[in-house]
Amino acid sequence: MTDRKTLLSKITSEADRDISIPSLFDSESDRLSRFVLSEGPLRADFSKQAIDGAALDALLDLAAKCGLEEWRAKLFAGEKVNTSEDRAVLHMALRGVGGTPENQKEVAEMRRRMADYADRIRAEGKFKNIVHIGIGGSDLGPRLVADAFEASAEQSLTLRFAENVDGASVNDAIKGLDPAETLAVVVSKSFGTQETKMNGESVRDWLGDYGGSNMIAVTANRDRAVDFGIDPENIFDFWDWVGGRYSVWSAVGLSLQIAYGPDVFSDFLDGAKAMDLHFRDQPLQENLPVMMALTGIWNRNGLGYGSQAVIPYSRRLRKFSAFLQQLEMESNGKSATRDGDPSTLTCPVIWGDEGTNGQHAFFQWLHQGPSEGRYGGAPVDFVAVLKDHEDRPGHHQALLANCFAQSEALMLGKAESVVRKENADRSDIDALAPQKTFPGNRPSTTITLDELSPEALGHLIALYEHKTFVQGVIWNVNSFDQWGVELGKVLATTILDEMESGEAGSHDPSTTALMALYK
Numbered sequence: 001m002t003d004r005k006t007l008l009s010k011i012t013s014e015a016d017r018d019i020s021i022p023s024l025f026d027s028e029s030d031r032l033s034r035f036v037l038s039e040g041p042l043r044a045d046f047s048k049q050a051i052d053g054a055a056l057d058a059l060l061d062l063a064a065k066c067g068l069e070e071w072r073a074k075l076f077a078g079e080k081v082n083t084s085e086d087r088a089v090l091h092m093a094l095r096g097v098g099g100t101p102e103n104q105k106e107v108a109e110m111r112r113r114m115a116d117y118a119d120r121i122r123a124e125g126k127f128k129n130i131v132h133i134g135i136g137g138s139d140l141g142p143r144l145v146a147d148a149f150e151a152s153a154e155q156s157l158t159l160r161f162a163e164n165v166d167g168a169s170v171n172d173a174i175k176g177l178d179p180a181e182t183l184a185v186v187v188s189k190s191f192g193t194q195e196t197k198m199n200g201e202s203v204r205d206w207l208g209d210y211g212g213s214n215m216i217a218v219t220a221n222r223d224r225a226v227d228f229g230i231d232p233e234n235i236f237d238f239w240d241w242v243g244g245r246y247s248v249w250s251a252v253g254l255s256l257q258i259a260y261g262p263d264v265f266s267d268f269l270d271g272a273k274a275m276d277l278h279f280r281d282q283p284l285q286e287n288l289p290v291m292m293a294l295t296g297i298w299n300r301n302g303l304g305y306g307s308q309a310v311i312p313y314s315r316r317l318r319k320f321s322a323f324l325q326q327l328e329m330e331s332n333g334k335s336a337t338r339d340g341d342p343s344t345l346t347c348p349v350i351w352g353d354e355g356t357n358g359q360h361a362f363f364q365w366l367h368q369g370p371s372e373g374r375y376g377g378a379p380v381d382f383v384a385v386l387k388d389h390e391d392r393p394g395h396h397q398a399l400l401a402n403c404f405a406q407s408e409a410l411m412l413g414k415a416e417s418v419v420r421k422e423n424a425d426r427s428d429i430d431a432l433a434p435q436k437t438f439p440g441n442r443p444s445t446t447i448t449l450d451e452l453s454p455e456a457l458g459h460l461i462a463l464y465e466h467k468t469f470v471q472g473v474i475w476n477v478n479s480f481d482q483w484g485v486e487l488g489k490v491l492a493t494t495i496l497d498e499m500e501s502g503e504a505g506s507h508d509p510s511t512t513a514l515m516a517l518y519k
């Protein structure tokens, strides 16, 4: 296989020409049919990307030369594609796709156990609240999904989250709750995470006499959960082939099942399964995750963009960019290839906030700000929900109008000649015109969901999961380890020990001075 640097440098050369996005709609009569792809309730419109037919052909050729189809087959077959940790990657098996019959059997058993447990807790009515304790992948997915389920499902138990080691996190989570009516769910794949253990201990203290009966755990490390003091009967397992940031589909989603019911959770899994099958079976040029990954590669390696904005025009998806920060940046924020060589440019910075709020904050920069990217600003993924779930049709129409207007404005811009005409009476027109000009030609993708159902949400999250995998294949990085989070954890343990003992060790002068501030 040709090396990635050579292959990606061809993309950089191919992108080194001016492409006018609006003109592509005139020159390419099949643009919408080629650049709009759908699966079930999800439609993605890539036609406002600065990619023409020739560029797309080059990208598809790149994907083929990087062995994408072979890697995809290995992933679904349960081969150990997480090479540095010698593990298979099978979050799709949690949705009923891929893996061995043995994997499928253990998943089915766990799904049954979770559903039975959730049904029992809901029927008994003893618990009115759930406090979900976990961080990173053990928090971001459940939190995003809980918000989104609110659009269409009824929450039967209050669901609170405690993630940060900051005492405010646990205090806010338990505030006003009665320990007798509260179920604490401690979620940690490793059961070794400092924040989660500390929050778990604090919640157990708060539970008092209920500490034994009202606390359950979800983990891939049963022994540590037992050592922590959880009754083995109250432990729900998952497996080392489920990465933390891909784990919301596993028992990590148990709090969601209890709060919203097993049927809602099952619809969510089915939605992701439909996207799994689409990704597995569709040819590359008609494949949603592949198209999304390739537009990202074009923007990063071709056009030189260092960041990617994700703006959901949905309050109930407001955690989506934070969720994607972990999914994409923890997966592909790497500088060494699988073979240990320096990589090409990999994952851009992922950022964003809900629309329309962002319009009154960073959209100024998106429209007129400079950046290292060829056309300025940053590529944007807009996410919109077509159905109004709030019984406020006027609001919803305005929300969607704003979303559609922003992608149009980013693409069309406003020419200086128009600004000059509109402001012909101004004596300072030479100074003013460039300030009121919008360069336009700024790329975006618009994803629409027919409704924010659990099924549609499953489609959306699985789309980004597979996009992340495809980009990892093309950049030749292992998307399923996260060595980069380790060093800070080790140093925090050392510093905490020294703070507790009062005996500072050897550090750089800045760190020593910071430690001295805390007595």
Ligand code: F6P
Pocket: 135, 136, 137, 138, 187, 188, 189, 190, 191, 192, 193, 196, 244, 245, 330, 482, 485
């Ligand atoms: O610090 C990063 C990380 O290791 C993530 O990958 C993971 O999702 C998170 O910590 C929490 O880990 P655990 O579920 O093992 O507590």
